């Protein structure tokens with residue numbers, strides 16, 4: 578538990594990116610945080626307000642390289658760098674500054690099996706000691722471990738959206754583990770600010786397409802978390818799609834129930850699992866969520882609808898990829914790690930319309 582009135586000094590690595598900017602926006606409203614370092618790569622040397630004019634008038638440190646950061650003057654690092662690069666940055670930080678705590682938004686520390694990491698990411702993991710300390714950061718599922726860890730590995734945006742509804746159903750033994758089908762759509766900001774020409778307005782607007790079909794990296798996170806929840810290996814089908822919107826993940830999940838469980842039973846299990854949670858909202862049975870209702874908030878809204886085919890149920894889950902899918906959950910995890918109420922700086926409803 579942090580002392581009352583004590584300000585936590587936060588460094589945001591990768592502050593010139595989309596998730597970095599969202600961290601600056603959120604932490605600017607956190608009464609117990611002082612942002613003392615912001616880093617960039619190509620944009621190092623610029624003022625934050627030059628890169629992101631929405632921050633004009635805010636008193637923020639200039640963007641520097643990571644090497645220029647005085648790590649003695651920070652208590653927590655929010656690391657919003659590309660995967661691959663991240664593992665080396667975090668290994669150095671954890672070796673140099675044992676008291677530092679880190680919330681990593683990249684994929685580098687999410688998979689506890691480093692052979693799986695090498696398979697899905699195409700290179701070996703080279704921070705094995707640090708990997709052993711990492712806790713997978715779906716706050717609602719792993720809060721007890723997150724409170725104690727030095728390194729929280731914030732989950733992927735598609736992964737968070739699917740894991741929140743599916744894991745409680747696996748734990749309760751309500752669904753068939755052979756038949757989990759996740760059809761997930763994402764907004765374009767999920768690809769980051771340095772995205773390729775495939776993210777141009779003219780390539781994405783007025784269309785919809787699947788990508789990473791049968792081989793998207795978040796499949797590995799789903800395998801890990803679903804297998805843990807079921808107590809045996811579970812392989813789900815997962816296909817992401819790029820939708821012509823800026824923010825949002827919207828997952829339609831097809832499930833087969835076990836032992837005659839109804840949509841009502843599924844709904845009750847989810848409502849019970851999240852009854853004490855601020856950020857996961859299970860809608861009344863039959864009500865369908867919309868991405869626009871969680872946009873700009875840290876909420877995940879879940880709907881449960883009976884399929885006309887007996888024994889099947891359709892579960893729909895949606896988050897804002899930059900909030901519950903990334904920076905919002907990172908702040909939620911930070912709050913848990915430092916003993917602040919989890920909703921500090923996150924008590925914001927969706928931005929609608």
Ligand SMILES: NC(=O)C1=CN([C@@H]2O[C@H](COP(=O)(O)OP(=O)(O)OC[C@H]3O[C@@H](n4cnc5c(N)ncnc54)[C@H](OP(=O)(O)O)[C@@H]3O)[C@@H](O)[C@H]2O)C=CC1
Pocket residue numbers: 590591592593594595596597616617618619620621643656657658659660662682683684732733734766767768769770771772898899902903
């Ligand atoms: N966008 C999203 O919805 C989500 C993103 N994530 C993950 O979060 C992380 C950040 O994503 P996002 O903000 O979208 O990415 P962006 O591409 O928008 O930003 C990347 C940031 O990292 C900096 N950077 C890039 N390469 C290096 C390097 N070699 N050394 C130091 N700094 C570097 C960039 O600096 P500069 O601008 O100067 O080049 C920029 O600040 C990624 O790992 C991503 O996969 C996770 C969940 C959701």
Ligand SMILES: CC(=O)N[C@@H](CCC(=O)OP(=O)(O)O)C(=O)O
Pocket residue numbers: 660682683684732733734735763764765766767768794795817819
């Ligand atoms: C639209 C788009 O490209 N989205 C990204 C997901 C963003 C995310 O969660 O990224 P990491 O798992 O890499 O941290 C993707 O599908 O790769």
